[in-house]
Amino acid sequence: MPYARIAVVRKQPLAQAVLAVLSLGCSLPLWALEAPSKVQVPTLAYDDQQIILVWEKPANYADIADYHIYANGQLLGSANANNDQVSPAKPYIDRFYQQDTRNFHHRIAIHSFTANGLKPDTEYRFSVRSVGRDGKESGDSPVVVQRTTAVPALFDVKKHGAKGDGSSLDTAAIQRAIDACTVGCKVLLPKGTYKSGALYLKSNMTLEIAEGATLLGSERAEDYPREGYIQYPYSTTVRPASLINALPRDPRQHQAFENIRIVGKGTIDGNGWKRKADAIDERGQPLPVYLASDNTRYMLDGLLAKAQVERAVAEGMNVKDAYGQMRSSLITLRDVKNVFYGGFTVLNPAYHGIMNLETENVVLANTTHKTYDANNGDGIEFANSRGAMVLNNFFDTGDDCVNFAAGTGAEAVKQKAQQDAWIFNNFFRQGHGMVVAGSHTGAWIENILAEDNVSDGTDAGLRMKSTNFMGGGARNVTFRDSAIRNTVKQAFIFTLDYHDPNAKLDYQRSTIAGQFRDVRVSDVSVENAQMAAIEVKGDSQHGAYHQGLSFERVRFSGPALARIDGLKDSRFDTIRFSETGGTNPWQVKDSDGLAFQDVEPAPAQP
Template sequence: MKKKYLLLALLLSGLSAAFATEAPQKLMVAPGTLSATSATLIWDKPVKYDDIVRYHIILNGKEAGTTAKGNYILNGLSPVKTYSCAVRSEDRDGKLSAPSAPVKFNTQHQGKTFNVTDFGAKGDGATINTKAIQKAIDACPVNGTVLIPEGTFMSGALYLKSHMTLQIAKGGVLKGSVSDVDYLPFINNRFEGWEMKTYASLINAGIMNNKGGYTVDDLHIKGEGTISGGNSPLAKNMMDHGGLRVRGRLICLLNCRDVEIQGLNIQDSPCWTIHYIYSKGVTCHDLKIVSTAHNGDGLDPDSSDDSYIFNCSFSTGDDCIAIKSGKNPEGFTIGKPTRNVRITDCDFIKGHGISIGSEMSGGVSDVLVQDCKAGALLNGMQIKGTKERGGYVKNVTVADCQLLKITIFTALNYNNDGAAAPEPPTFANFTFRNIDLSKASVAKGPVMDLNGFKDDAHKLKDCSFTNIITPDNARIVIKDAERLNFTNVKSASGAKPVYEANNSTNVVY
């Protein structure tokens, strides 16, 4: 009997050695991405991933492709068919891991495609096609597609529904009118933390309700074309009839679930570009987002769960991404947090920041920013709020990124009107690791500016900074904090930064 167990132990030891490379973790189909012919896989890196160079995607037992990223689009699938997928890691020596835990899924049935030109729409760049396009949307059956073909199709506000795809073909442009009348009537919305009436957006889905529930499910907005808004001229027309905060967005999702926005050029919003509120399971990937308007944020998850943002580029007039959850007493009382936001493989070219806040009174937790590159963003990777906000930001991980600045702000000179929440926010449990800050400009201030709140119960707490490459002569400023650890933080030449700690305890460097 002992020999039997010894042989089994040796066999298991041999199998373990054969697959010394670790498999990826938490493989899943990204929310909203499953259709009749495609699905998008996402996964987490192995625990030990320093030597991993690529991943192999296994579809029904056969290799379907490879990628260096943590995501992969499966195209060319058959409708109404069961698939099983797994992913294997490959290290620098060409060794493969065992397959990950598999994920199984069933593709949807293929619905009809309705070309908007068959409903009277004209892609001449001049005709306002709102009624014709909306007619196609209303007629679209379950799992059907409304197609914007090649051409420039002008439109006002459009309202999407469950179980449909809005597809913008290559060479096709859905272009927003610059007349504010085309975005009436006003809808219930949220902006800068307040619930209020605003103009509708170019693309709308759902009805806002902070008590919960989802009004639109299984929606796809995708293609190789462009969605373009009315930009600053439309913003001016809207502001002339209601002020700064009544402007619509370019894409606005209200109480939606399982939504995919994929593949498009998205540009020229009159305000925030993509905004979703009280929603769950929104996947935004392979997008090129460009904005120049005032308050031209790129993407704003707001009191929403399970956001997956990857393979996107941002060049914006404000924050590239701003994770939000309401403002001051209203946001604190509604109490709907934003949770589980995964931002990976994105390129932040221009803008104010990769941001959490400033409206975060309902709470923000479990955010991952990984394998991203940021250019000259005004505030870099930033977490921000004011003492009036209330709520919390906790469990944030930023890893394997190239950044130019890290900031945690607790005093802002904008968007701080209205009464205060009953207590200051809590900022805690932030992890920064494997960050390249080497190209940061030391002439423009500290490369890390880290602040908590003066209240002893609301200091910045329990943060770690590990394997950070700084420029020479770097400064790190710490204020109102406790239990911050800095490990292997230095320049390529080995020079350590200068630390300036004020009203802070248990800061180790």
């Protein structure tokens, strides 16, 4: 069996490292508490009553325990206490650490704050200070100035004829309210259950699903226009409209949108599948479980999913393609600049959850996704988009939690790359992966930062998947400062061996394999990865390698192995395996240029 060419290096002792630093003339200010950097208000993350702030951690953040937020010079509160009030992820994060009795896991940092109870049309000046473990504060961050909006014009759907009784079809009434909405307005669904087919949003509006309100998708296929959108310019199948859309009514036309907000403490329910008995989660709370289905069982398991597949089959489509292409997602937005999703709960899509196609500047904050185990029931997806921020969300999904896509095959090189995303302070329960790049990698997925997240029970942590005919790949990805427990499969996977049984290969295959490169994983704890700690699978027989992977300060507890096949020019620094049952966890072959430094246990020499 061919082995990798590897180098094993030992670090210098700590004392030598300290002396080396002191010899350079460094003094105490090197470790002084710094204020956070790049404090900002995310895109459209404000209204007439609240403003959300986020910030990047300073370079030296090891001794920071919290952050204090000031408005106009007055203390508003701390990030940790505020997160307890606004984030649906936080109770699960807290429970995760309560169960960590060995103190094994990396502790995440909270770096957002929601200022509530503000006055409309009023300017506020915010600054943030780091708080050390001794309670002392840093200096102020740069000031961020943000004005709340004026009180928006309100368009109550009940005043436009909506019943909200859970049985009447309210599509037309809700659409009338949306169409009547003036620039900057709010369309409100007050308490009640509003059954609806496809709805079409427009620019410069807010759709609010109030607390106690549910937007319930109709289970009838005819309530969703058959021609909704084409996924990629070279795709051959026109997919049906979703429950909520920012799309042209005619998919052959182009229409750009801007400044759309979907918010509220209510629920958006796709009514896609039948529901099993609820599960009880680790906090003793009920979580819905939907029937896991496929293209042979949808007739028994499906509601809207069943109706839409049956319609497509009746029109002459084969079952496999109908199942894989003709179910409605919950939300689909295309070519929208500036989007904010905030506060609501997602249930039971017939297909995907929230789809963002060719969008720019999208924020998902403080939302709850309960779509397990609805087939293909992703949390949120970004495709050929630029600028995404995903914070303070709870994911319990039937597919990928946060997914990035960039087109398929040879034609994808004509598309824009999927670029620039920041994912932090989320809790991932079930799902195929916490953060997923692929399998559609053709135009490249790049510049992704995922940090300060917690997972317990996903199939994988960082999941990167493509094929040897997809092209592109993912690059410049950072996954750090996170805690992972009980992955059903791999903690980290980089593979060219992905296969989707429902995928329609309606594109020209690329002659170039997908590739994952320049990926850094650091300061992560992994407990009980059940199939593999790290799995790298290139296609070395055809010269397709992943390269430039860097793992630093990552610790694994449990018997899972690191299986590496088809990797070049990568490094593993300060890696710890414990409870391996006495076996060496490293299985490396057909790889070249791998450096191992301060790794315990060290890989066997070839």
